[in-house]
Amino acid sequence: MVAGLAAVEGSVVALDLEERFTAFVTTHRDRARRLAWRLVGGDEAAAEDVTQEAFVKAYRALGRFREDSKLETWFYRILVRQASSHRRWRAVRQRWSGGSGEDVADPAPRVPGDPGLRRRIAAALGRLTGRQREAFILVHLEGFTVRESAQLLGKPTGTVKSHLHRALRTLRAELADLQDLDGGRRQ
Amino acid sequence: MTSPRDERPVLDGAEKEFVDRLARDYAPPPMTAGERAAFDEAVRARLERPERRPLLVPAIGAAAAAAALCFVLFDSTGPIRLPGEEESGAVVASSWEDELFLSSDLSAEDRDESETLPQDYLAIAGVFLGG
Numbered sequence: 001m002v003a004g005l006a007a008v009e010g011s012v013v014a015l016d017l018e019e020r021f022t023a024f025v026t027t028h029r030d031r032a033r034r035l036a037w038r039l040v041g042g043d044e045a046a047a048e049d050v051t052q053e054a055f056v057k058a059y060r061a062l063g064r065f066r067e068d069s070k071l072e073t074w075f076y077r078i079l080v081r082q083a084s085s086h087r088r089w090r091a092v093r094q095r096w097s098g099g100s101g102e103d104v105a106d107p108a109p110r111v112p113g114d115p116g117l118r119r120r121i122a123a124a125l126g127r128l129t130g131r132q133r134e135a136f137i138l139v140h141l142e143g144f145t146v147r148e149s150a151q152l153l154g155k156p157t158g159t160v161k162s163h164l165h166r167a168l169r170t171l172r173a174e175l176a177d178l179q180d181l182d183g184g185r186r187q
Numbered sequence: 188m189t190s191p192r193d194e195r196p197v198l199d200g201a202e203k204e205f206v207d208r209l210a211r212d213y214a215p216p217p218m219t220a221g222e223r224a225a226f227d228e229a230v231r232a233r234l235e236r237p238e239r240r241p242l243l244v245p246a247i248g249a250a251a252a253a254a255a256l257c258f259v260l261f262d263s264t265g266p267i268r269l270p271g272e273e274e275s276g277a278v279v280a281s282s283w284e285d286e287l288f289l290s291s292d293l294s295a296e297d298r299d300e301s302e303t304l305p306q307d308y309l310a311i312a313g314v315f316l317g318g
Contacts, residue, residue: 029226030218037215044215048226056233113212121213139196140206141213146194157194164196172205179205 021059024071029055031142032079038137039083041122046086054079076144077152080134087130117178124174128167135160136167250310 032054037047058075065071125133131153138149139160146164150157172179198206218226 025227025230029223033218033226034215038213042213042215047215048229052226052230052233055230059230059234117212121209125213141210146196161196168198168202168206171209172202175205175209178208179201 017062021062024058024062024075025055028072028075032076035076035137035142036079036083038125038141039080039134040086041126042118046090050079050082050086054082073148073151077154080138080152084130084134120175124171127174128170129163131155131159132163132167132170135163136171139164140168250313254310 029051033047033051036050036054037044040046040050054075057078058071061074062071065074125136128136134153135149138144138152139146144152146157146160150160153160155163
C-alpha cells in the first residue's frame with residue numbers, strides 16, 4: 001500500500017516534471033535557438049544541436065531546481081557553454097583539415113535578407129574574442145541585461161561592460177560602411 | 188530573469204542604430220509550427236537515448252592516465268599539473284557542469300578561452316583527430 005502510494009506520488013512528481021519541462025521548452029525554445037544560432041555563427045544545424053542538447057541537460061537537472069528562474073539561468077549558461085564548445089571543436093577540425101581557420105559558418109541561405117551581409121557580420125563577430133562576442137550577442141542582440149549576462153558568463157559586471165565596450169568599438173570599425181549606409185538613409 | 192532594476196548599457200543614437208541593424212540583419216528566420224514540432228520531437232528522442240557521458244569517462248580517464256604517465260616518465264623535474272592548472276594547485280572539478288553551476292569564476296583576469304579546448308575535449312581530440 002505504501003509502495004503503491006509512493007508509486008502514485010512518484011508518477012505525480014514525474015508528471016509534474018514533464019509538464020514543467022514542456023512549459024519550459026515552449027517558453028524558451030525560440031529564444032534559445034536564436035541565441036545559439038548567433039553564438040555559433042549562423043549555422044542552423046549546429047544551433048539546433050546545441051539548443052536540443054542544452055534542453056536535454058535542463059531536463060536532467062529539472063529536479064534540482066524548484067524555481068524556474070534559477071533553471072533558466074542555469075539553462076542559458078549551459079547553452080552558451082555548449083555553443084562555445086562547438087566553436088572550439090569547429091576551429092580544431094578546421095585546423096586539422098587544413099581549412100582557413102576562419103570561424104564563419106554557412107550563411108543560412110534560406111534566411112531572407114542579404115546573405116553577404118550576414119556573412120560579413122558573422123565574420124566580424126568571429127574575430128572578436130570569445131567573451132566579447134558572447135557579451136555582445138547576449139546584451140545587444142538578445143536583450144539580456146548586463147547583470148544577467150555576467151551571471152551567464154560567470155564574470156563580474158565590470159568585465160562584461162568592458163567586453164561590450166571593446167566589442168562595439170571593434171564591430172563599428174569593421175562594419176563602418178553599414179553605419180555610412182544608415183547615415184545616408186537618414187539624410 | 189529580467190528585472191527592471193537591472194542595468195543596461197547606454198548607447199548614443201548612432202550606436203543604437205548600428206546595434207539594431209545587426210540584431211535585425213543577423214538573426215535566423217522565425218520557427219514555423221512544423222519546425223517547433225520537429226524540434227520538440229528531436230528533444231524527446233534525445234531524452235530517450237542513454238547518456239553518452241558515462242561511455243566517455245573511461246576513455247578520458249585512460250587518456251589522462253596515459254598523459255600523466257608520460258609526463259612522469261619523461262619529465263620528473265616538477266610536480267604533475269594538468270594543462271591550464273595553476274601553480275597554486277587549484278582543484279580540478281570532476282564535472283564541468285557542476286563547476287559551471289556551483290562556481291563562478293569572478294577573477295578580474297579574463298582570459299580569452301575561445302581557442303582553448305577544455306581538458307576533456309583536448310583528450311578526446313587527441314584520440315580521434317590524431318593530435
